[in-house]
Amino acid sequence: MISGRHLARLLGSWRTGAPAYIALADAIRLLVLDGRLPLRTRLPGERELAEALDLSRTTVTAAYARLRDEGYVRSRRASGSWTSLPAGAAPPATVPLTPGGDVLDLAAAAPLAPLGGFGAAVTAAVAELPRYQCHHGHELLGLPPLREALAARYTARGLPTEPDQIMVTNGGMSALALLFRLLLGPGDRVLVEHPTYANALVAITRASGRPVPVGLTEDGWDLDMFEATLRQAAPRLAYLIADFQNPTGHLMPEATRAAVAELAARTRTPLVVDETLAELLLDPGPMPPPVAAYHPSVITIGSASKSYWGGLRLGWIRAPRDLIDRLAGVRPSLDLGSPILEQLICTELTRHGDAALRDRRAQLAAQRDTLVAAVRDLLPEWRFTVPRGGLSLWIDLGAPVSTALAVAAERYGLRLAAGPLFGMDGAFARYLRLPYTLPEETLAEATERLATAYRSVAACHVPSAPVALA
Structure with missing residues (x-):
């Protein structure tokens, strides 16, 4: 449930030239479509919201009635009202076709293999490989040199870590699946940000868990809602992305990190x-x-996929020692360890890969700036905040046409990930995640195709006009 005071804060400056009940209904509907007000959230009572907004109860009653008629609110006598979506409004979370030929992929936020330092790491790893050829190659926890290198890197970042607090996995998703295998039971709730990483939502549901969304604000994390959800929903665990949150790009401040922990x-x-x-x-x-x-x-x-290359297929879990021991007990039900050669490459990159990371960051910064300039030039009506890091822009299209745009873009040889992929029940239809992981000249061409596809969609979209009360 959300309180009247909290909803008033989310609504912000909601008044327009329309009658108050229409403007209020429009503002609440936008919160639902943007995912900032998750579905099945119980709304404050009419009297409570009227007091929080300094309105008459009649105005709030009319706004709720309008939302009920549109399907964005459902009510039951003695049970209150809660957010919903109209029947058939949730688009299918389909993944576009695998690109090939002249198709440009702006769906996957994954960088190409790095240049500086990567080849040297491969050469050094191959030279080390003979030392492990007399071993069966199954390392449930990962190679000791890699665990030591990862522990040292965490320590350098301000988190003292020992190698026995590390388990190497077959990518970040493998790490997540392993944790869910150990910690989740059928029907257990998992608190997630809304929006969040699309594959994490899939992993939760495939582990028979139930995502419980907490909407992000335009500035980041809503601690009041986070605390209320922890207490009221009693989730079995919480999953957050604090660093350049996928897809919004938010970076969690230090004070928020301390409060969340x-x-x-x-x-x-x-x-x-x-x-x-x-x-x-x-x-x-x-x-x-x-x-x-x-x-x-x-x-x-953690994962090497975003920092170095997805082709390494390596991730890791950093956790208390007792949890690492428990994970080792259940891991054989998924796999028996990660590939040795890839671990040796990752060890070299972790120990000596600062040059590769500097090149990667410089390359991504240039590509980000190219994409930002191209979007602002060709699609000036789109709104977004330039992130300080990460791999993508989270763009407000201004209308719920994200899925239609993704479908139309395929006709122009462009693969997109529509906003609803990153939310639940059709939320974020107004949003598009746009990665800047392709070369600069490719991003410029992709943006031209994107603008052409958007014009074809925008020409068919007619926004609904407010209707005055008769």
């Missing part, structure tokens, strides 16, 4: 923090410490 510990909720983008700060300035630096119980997931 403390709230999770106080409510005894295991907190899983996805740090796969933590190494991708593109602008000058310091990075805040890892969330786990604020409480020893926080579980951290």
